[in-house]
Amino acid sequence: MAEQELKDISIIGGGPTGLFAAFYAGMRGASARIIDALPALGGQLMALYPEKYIFDVAGFPKVLAKDLVRDMATQALQFGASTHLGEIVTGLRRVEDGNGGHFVLETSDGDYPSRTIIIAAGIGAFEARKLGIEGEDRYEEKGLFFKVLDPKQFEGQRVLLVGGGDSAFDWAVNLQGIAKSIMLIHRREGFRAHEATISQVRELHRCGQCELRTFWEVKALHGNGKVERVTIFNNKTKEEETLEIDAVIPLLGFHSDLGAIQQWGLDTEKADIKVDQVMSTNVRGIYAAGDITSYPGKLKLIATGAAEACIAVNNAVHLINPKAKVNPGHSSNMAIFGQKDD
Numbered sequence: 533m534a535e536q537e538l539k540d541i542s543i544i545g546g547g548p549t550g551l552f553a554a555f556y557a558g559m560r561g562a563s564a565r566i567i568d569a570l571p572a573l574g575g576q577l578m579a580l581y582p583e584k585y586i587f588d589v590a591g592f593p594k595v596l597a598k599d600l601v602r603d604m605a606t607q608a609l610q611f612g613a614s615t616h617l618g619e620i621v622t623g624l625r626r627v628e629d630g631n632g633g634h635f636v637l638e639t640s641d642g643d644y645p646s647r648t649i650i651i652a653a654g655i656g657a658f659e660a661r662k663l664g665i666e667g668e669d670r671y672e673e674k675g676l677f678f679k680v681l682d683p684k685q686f687e688g689q690r691v692l693l694v695g696g697g698d699s700a701f702d703w704a705v706n707l708q709g710i711a712k713s714i715m716l717i718h719r720r721e722g723f724r725a726h727e728a729t730i731s732q733v734r735e736l737h738r739c740g741q742c743e744l745r746t747f748w749e750v751k752a753l754h755g756n757g758k759v760e761r762v763t764i765f766n767n768k769t770k771e772e773e774t775l776e777i778d779a780v781i782p783l784l785g786f787h788s789d790l791g792a793i794q795q796w797g798l799d800t801e802k803a804d805i806k807v808d809q810v811m812s813t814n815v816r817g818i819y820a821a822g823d824i825t826s827y828p829g830k831l832k833l834i835a836t837g838a839a840e841a842c843i844a845v846n847n848a849v850h851l852i853n854p855k856a857k858v859n860p861g862h863s864s865n866m867a868i869f870g871q872k873d874d
């Protein structure tokens with residue numbers, strides 16, 4: 533395993549919060565790295581809704597999730613933070629170095645020494661909820677998709693969406709004009725999606741552009757090497773139907789798993805890490821920011837995650853070097869951006 537250099541701040545999670553933390557670390561002159569289990573930066577935005585517009589990020593009347601990630605990554609990595617993608621952080625230890633000690637984060641690919649840590653792990657390393665039917669693993673990415681990264685992938689296909697939340701309803705709308713046919717099934721009558729989108733899908737159903745069925749579930753997938761047909765059943769009447777389908781997209785939410793992080797002696801509340809006003813956990817030198825944090829009044833949003841990242845980094849910088857002020861000053865006056873103090 534490669535010996536990694538000792539950094540000031542190691543950030544677990546390359547979602548929007550982790551990215552903004554990397555930017556702030558660089559602006560404060562601290563060395564930083566991001567480690568993420570996913571193969572790409574962007575957290576939930578890239579994994580779950582890259583093609584959706586976001587309307588509540590300061591400065592953007594509307595922005596596609598994937599475009600926001602692209603620009604956040606450009607901003608984040610401008611000072612040379614390293615990224616280590618496709619690596620799950622599994623362990624943490626403290627080592628003595630004759631200089632007050634430091635942490636070492638352990639992943640499958642290496643050991644990462646660090647003076648401080650910022651946990652921006654969102655909802656944990658997440659995994660989509662499966663259909664729970666026999667043999668489904670065989671069809672994953674072969675006609676069975678747990679997320680839509682590029683809608684064009686479904687061009688001309690007969691698509692079966694499964695679920696009653698925002699993602700299923702959004703894709704029933706957004707795959708219009710791309711997919712050849714769309715059916716949305718949900719196991720219950722009530723939906724959890726936004727009212728406006730539900731109305732839109734009901735209207736599409738009325739016009740014959742999206743079949744919408746409640747109390748239906750997937751019973752079996754069939755096909756030689758890829759999904760070709762799907763058997764669905766009505767959980768009230770027990771009626772069954774086998775349909776010709778090219779792509780099944782279950783959008784049933786996801787399990788989040790804090791995994792190893794839960795074993796680090798951090799105070800938690802449900803699956804979240806408790807932090808104080810400076811985003812410090814109960815372990816000195818370990819901060820948390822973003823969706824993973826819990827404190828009175830917490831809002832799980834991109835905007836709040838960015839503010840928390842800023843607070844966490846500035847306090848980590850001060851902890852590493854007490855002469856460095858917590859308050860970063862104004863970027864508009866900073867020499868690092870070629871600006872003059874006024």
Ligand SMILES: Cc1cc2nc3c(=O)[nH]c(=O)nc-3n(C[C@H](O)[C@H](O)[C@H](O)COP(=O)(O)OP(=O)(O)OC[C@H]3O[C@@H](n4cnc5c(N)ncnc54)[C@H](O)[C@@H]3O)c2cc1C
Nearest residue numbers: 545547548549568569575576621653654656657822823834
């Ligand atoms: C469909 C949908 C729409 C949304 N729309 C909006 C919106 O309009 N506006 C808004 O403000 N918010 C929205 N959100 C919420 C927003 O996406 C989250 O608040 C935001 O992603 C939180 O960012 P984060 O960086 O804290 O966590 P995440 O985005 O969850 O990123 C955390 C990262 O940590 C990584 N990770 C976790 N555990 C480990 C580990 N052990 N080792 C390595 N890596 C690990 C994960 O792989 C992940 O990449 C939406 C969410 C969803 C699901």
